[in-house]
Amino acid sequence: EAGVVQSPRYKIIEKKQPVAFWCNPISGHNTLYWYLQNLGQGPELLIRYENEEAVDDSQLPKDRFSAERLKGVDSTLKIQPAELGDSAVYLCASSPRGLGPEQFFGPGTRLTVL
Amino acid sequence: AQSVAQPEDQVNVAEGNPLTVKCTYSVSGNPYLFWYVQYPNRGLQFLLKYITGDNLVKGSYGFEAEFNKSQTSFHLKKPSALVSDSALYFCAVRAAGDYKLSFGAGTTVTVRA
Numbered sequence: 757e758a759g760v761v762q763s764p765r766y767k768i769i770e771k772k773q774p775v776a777f778w779c780n781p782i783s784g785h786n787t788l789y790w791y792l793q794n795l796g797q798g799p800e801l802l803i804r805y806e807n808e809e810a811v812d813d814s815q816l817p818k819d820r821f822s823a824e825r826l827k828g829v830d831s832t833l834k835i836q837p838a839e840l841g842d843s844a845v846y847l848c849a850s851s852p853r854g855l856g857p858e859q860f861f862g863p864g865t866r867l868t869v870l
Numbered sequence: 871a872q873s874v875a876q877p878e879d880q881v882n883v884a885e886g887n888p889l890t891v892k893c894t895y896s897v898s899g900n901p902y903l904f905w906y907v908q909y910p911n912r913g914l915q916f917l918l919k920y921i922t923g924d925n926l927v928k929g930s931y932g933f934e935a936e937f938n939k940s941q942t943s944f945h946l947k948k949p950s951a952l953v954s955d956s957a958l959y960f961c962a963v964r965a966a967g968d969y970k971l972s973f974g975a976g977t978t979v980t981v982r983a
Contacts, residue, residue: 760913787969798874798960798973799914812969847913858904859971861913 760862774836781850791847872897874974889951893961900966
């Protein structure tokens with residue numbers, strides 16, 4: 757079974773530039789999550805999707821961050837414009853329907869903003 | 871609000887010795903508890919979970935964890951550590967009936983040969 761796929765794995769941009777991250781969840785997983793992981797910390801949820809609907813985006817900084825999950829499969833997370841403090845690892849995870857299953861994580865995208 | 875505490879930033883053990891990584895949690899209602907491991911430049915890899923039932927949970931790679939409701943703890947254990955167990959370990963909790971997963975800050979485990 758293929759795992760969660762993310763691209764790119766690494767991205768270096770200058771501040772004020774836009775950037776986008778892509779995620780392909782495990783086939784059949786209805787729930788998709790985007791997390792932010794700062795160095796030395798645990799992941800923090802940015803947004804959760806159930807199929808194509810964003811059901812929890814309370815932690816997403818909507819002034820510069822946006823996300824979409826068209827057709828309820830792949831998802832894209834965008835930052836525009838990027839700030840120095842956005843340097844972090846952005847993790848995507850997915851899980852099957854239901855509250856018991858664990859989340860499966862992708863390898864993440866390491867963003868460096870110069 | 872729910873939270874997880876991993877009181878040790880680092881744990882160092884010799885290969886072959888038992889390994890324990892501590893975790894305590896706070897959550898409203900019944901907890902769902904998880905352990906994940908993260909290797910350098912890799913995503914989080916699921917090790918084990920407690921949802922209900924037996925307090926001792928066995929997971930991948932010989933790891934186990936014991937749920938203690940009275941102490942609100944979910945410590946990760948391995949009877950005999952390997953050098954390859956060296957990694958960053960995260961404990962996570964969510965409330966039964968909720969999707970929000972809260973992670974601890976992580977514990978770096980170093981197993982020396």
